[in-house]
Amino acid sequence: MFESLKKKFSRTSEKLEEELIEEAEKEDNLQEEEGSRFSFFSFGKKKQKDDVEDESSLLPESLEEAPEELEETSDDKIDELEEEDDSKKENKSGFLNRFRSSDDSKEDEEIEEDDESQDGDVEEKKSHFWSRNKDKSKEEGSADGEASGGLFSFVREKTIQEKHVDDILFELEMELLQGDVAMEVATEVVESVKEDLVGKKIKRSNDITEYTFIALRNAVAEIIDIPGKSMTEMIEEKKAAGEPLVVMFVGINGTGKTTTIGKLANYYLKKGYTPVIAASDTFRAGAIEQVTHHADNVGVKIIKHQKGSDPAAVAFDAVEHAKAQGKELVLIDTAGRMQTNTNLMDEMKKIKRVSKPDLVIFVGDALTGNDATEQAKKFNEAIDIDGVILTKADADSKGGASLSIGYVIQKPIMFLGVGQGYDDIKEYDAEWMLNQLFSDDEEAEVLEE
Structure with a gap:
């Protein structure tokens, strides 16, 4: 990443x-x-490495801990080992001497060339000492x-x-x-x-x-690091009050919004909560079938009406169902729309008025970079979003959206999509993000595990 x-x-x-x-x-x-x-x-890992080296350099408290086999080694065997070791040293020394001789002759040739050359390009001369050692390193x-x-x-x-x-x-x-x-x-x-x-x-x-x-x-x-409560904390607060947490998802088409809802339903189902999904995208062909497919796969209830019905009514029914059944989480899918489409943005505002969501989350595609940030700004101006979920973060080599989007709209990133499966979603953590940006690949993989 x-x-x-x-x-x-x-x-x-x-x-x-x-x-x-x-x-x-x-x-x-x-x-x-x-x-x-x-x-x-x-x-980032220098101190940890030094600590490990310090521990490995400690000697045993007593030489009595040495293996018995070492004590029983015969004098003849020791002589053989010493001769073998001397032979290796001689071979190694010979190789190093040849290498050094070759190196010295190369350096002599470089010096002769420098002495014979006229005043040439300044850039070639000024960093000779640095670049030679840099190459060696x-x-x-x-x-x-x-x-x-x-x-x-x-x-x-x-x-x-x-x-x-x-x-x-x-x-x-x-x-x-x-x-x-x-x-x-x-x-x-x-x-x-x-x-x-x-x-x-x-x-x-x-x-x-x-x-x-x-x-x-x-x-x-x-x-x-934009401060904000996690969705899990908010679920617990609402649960203590005897009400479900209502979350409305917005964004343009193609960002993975519906799939993200399926991932979140699965995520919180495994945490012991009971989600319900509202199929409030009643305009796009196949949208109801798509979200129903995800709901069936993860095993959660879906509230849906016929295609073309009022999306606000679907959201309202889902909230009432959750209250009646004691379910802790309502996930409202909405139609993907461009931030410039005034009519669809007004429809989205109606869903918000009717369902009274506790969270409005913008779902953006990390791979679109600055476009995702601009979309989030427009949605925030129109409907006042509370947080962001970025999909396809695992495939994002640039990192522009992940670095920018929360800061620009001053709203926290709440989750990152990191793969295609239902389990491939993780709660956003600023320290984890820093480690992704300021560690080598091997260390980052350890952190992900």
Whole structure:
């Protein structure tokens, strides 16, 4: 999920690191040091990894815990093992020496070429030291995002200034806009990151990456965490009052609204509640049959009238049925409509007046990006929605809608559709979302489980 956003954030860190290192090299303020260079996404799990290494380095309390087989090993066997070990070392040493010799000759050739060349393109010369070590770190990089080469420190501490970040953050803003992130969201991210970074004191290259990671994570955290009650909490509150929670779903055709209703019915049925579905999309051909199919599959009651009947009457009957039968949840399906269709929007307002829903939820397709955000704005202006469900989030590589939609309309995302099955829906959690955006794929998969 959201691979495009991850790459944009990571590139921002890399560009800032390059900018500062190249400037330090010109100032003769740069030195290479021993240690591991961390990638952008490694900082989220760095502490956990260090803790594991500390524990693994502890020795047993007593040598008596050593296996008995070790004590019984004969002297001849030990001699054999030592000879085998020495042989391996010699082979390894020979290989390394040949490798180093080859490396040294290559470096000598590079130096000769540099000495013979005239004053050429400045861009080729200014980052020679940095790019050589950067390439080395890529070759030696490990699976957990660390590399044994390319770690630099500054002889004199550097301070991040506006001149270092202005062009880089402008590029980030343009990339976010191209990734279907809303204008106000892209601007907010950039301004927040700039405020966090400018003035930071930098001692080594890892600091640049870590500070950029933290600045971006903090900026996104502010945007995606829109406060609001969960639907489950609201069901419990209404249940305590002896009434069902009434939820009305709105959106345009093709976003997966009816399928989402089936998923939610299944979700809350498994939580021990008894939902009922209202087939209030009485205009679209096959709509009643479609929602009936989902209701039958998950095993919940559906209230429906004939095609072309008053959709508000269907919603009203479903609410009365839930009250009479002691059911805790009413899910009202409505006809998909474009936000610009005045007549259908008025019909939707009538359903709201009659059924008096506790929640009006906009269902949008995450893959439509900025279009989903614009649709949500129009529906919010027309009917005052309370929350959002984004479908197809699992297939969304850009992440524009997921990042933007809640912030733009100041209403929480309540659920995400993450697959085709009835179980493929999850309650939205801002911390989970952050981990999706700021962790590598392996870590994200663990979180999903």
